[in-house]
Structures are given as structure tokens and as C-alpha cells.
Amino acid sequence: MSNKVLMKGNEAIAEAAISAGCLYFFGYPITPQTEVAEYMARRLPKVGGLCLQAESEVAAINMLMGASAAGTRAMTSSSSPGISLKSEGISYIAGCDLPCLVVNVQRGGPGLGGIQPSQQDYYQATRGVGHGDLRLIVLAPSSVQEMASLTAEAFDLADTYRMPAMLLADGALGQMMEPVDFSVFPKRELPEKTWATNGHGGARKKNIVNSLFIDPNELENSIRARYERYAKVEENEVRYEEYMTEDAEIILVAFGITARIAKSAITEARAKGVKAGLLRPITLWPFPKKRLGELADRAKAFLSVEMSMGQMVDDVRLAVNGKKPVSFFGRTGGIIPSVEEVAAEIMKLAESL
16 A cells, blocks of 8 residues: 655645644745645644744744754745845744744745746755854755655754754745655654753753854854854765766766756656766755766756856855866746756757766
């Protein structure tokens, strides 16, 4: 008997979060992620949780900070302009060293843009959404199954390293339906939340959650300690998938829904005699720069394929470090690149080598 359930991507996120022990959701409706909140509103009361539609995105992110400070598993979700509104609160959460999950189901921008899928928030997510020296663990699913499994993993990573994690998806994955197996989530041993402000009854010293430091030396020390944890994330938590890279002369780099298109384009290119392959970053931060550097020792060229005007391509170039040429192909404004377009780019690049 199959354990798989046919679900929409947004609903898979919500069910996976509940399965992972999330009991508190704070959000505000915005297309194309509203189904996350709708599903939470139906399911959370049945399992003893709380789904609250806040009066704004700003209120929602601050409610999330409060719930996280109490040591509970909590999350919020939004889409691109909503994440911009939450960015100040995300910075506070990072400054307080609080674990939580922020979901961004991206739409076209800038501004209100459009409700079609995009990958235009890569800079925002990986360069530190919010002010100050901070990082988020950023996971990029490419299937509805990964919408679920990476949601569960994001909670575990956030708790392990006491930092916010972001699931960076897009409108296509949020709306599409595929089978999901909720029984395959890995379990990791998690640290006890001895820092939580959850009441002590006089049994211990009170905990204080704070991001304000008047003494600049004290602030610098707290930031340096945080970056020591970030270094451990970079050392231990890089995730990526390789596809036909063993003999590839041209390596595509793509994430999310675009990586699925890239795989089909690679099949077309190989049918025409061009040895192409794919490296798909699953963690956008930490980025798989070491592996890309290794692949640059034997590949002839790289092609970054994105649903943007070119954002991840900067990280590809940094990772390749001038060893081999890095090209870019992208569609923007909510347009998903076609297999034929990407295959044509591969062929054009092959002819130039």
C-alpha cells in the first residue's frame, strides 16, 4: 500500500510543517502562497495548534519572533513583496538567535510585479534578508515532495544552529500537484532549548531574548560567535544534486523548477552529441561553491539558468573563480523558460567552445 498522497505544493508545505511539530503559524494572505495559510487554518486547530491571520506581514513576523522565543516550532509564509515587509523582523529574529521557518513562494517583481512564478528573490534570500551581518539557511525545493521534505529539514536545521531558515520556492511549485510521501523525513538529534523564555517557576535563572547591545564590543562578540555557527553550517550542511556531470563538458547550474527544465534540455543536448550535465544547488546558502570549483577543473564551461535577470550566476562565477567561462540564460517577469530555449542555449555555447 502506497504512503503517497497527491497534494498541491503549498499544502504539502503546511502538512509537512505540522508533521514536523509546528503548532503555530502566523501569516497574511498573498498570491501565490495563500493555500499555506488556508491549510493551516483548517488543520492546526485539530492538532492543538494556532493559525493566526495577522493584520499585516509586519505583525506576522513579530508574532513569529515571540512564538520562537518561547521555544515552540513556528513558521510564517508569504510571497516576494510580503517577505520584503517581513525583512526587519527577520533581522531581529537572527539577532536574537531564534530558530524558525520563513517560507517564500516567489512571484514576479519588483514591486507588486505579477503573480506568476519567479526566482527573482535569490539576492534577497542569500545576501541576508534584513539589515546587519546575518545569514539564513536557504533551501530550494524542485518538486512537491521536496516542498514537504525540505520543510521538515528546515525546522531541524534551524533548531540545530539556532537561526532562521527559509524555504525558497516559486509559484509553479506552490500550485502544482504531485505525490508526496510524508513517512520518509529523516530525524536528527536536536539540542535542548535551554535558552527559551517559556517560564521557569523559580527553578532556574530567567532567560532573556534580545538583539540590542549598547556596548559595540559586546555586539561584535555576539556577531562573531554567530558567524562561528555559520561556519559550521557551511562545513556540514551543503546540499546539492548532480545529474550527468561525470563526463559533462558543459555544466548547467539551476535550482527549483528551473532545474527540472534543465534536465530535459540536457537530454536533448546529449541526443545531439553535446555532453551536458547539471549541478542543482539544494542549499542556496550555504552554496555548493566547493563542488562547483572541483567541477571547474574538468568541465569546459558553465551555464546558469534562472527565472530572473541573473542573480545566482554571481555565486557560480565566484565558485568557478575564473577557471572556466560562465554564461547566463534567464527569463523574467514570471515567464518560465522552455526546454527548447535552454537546449538552444546549450547548443550555442557548445559551438563557441
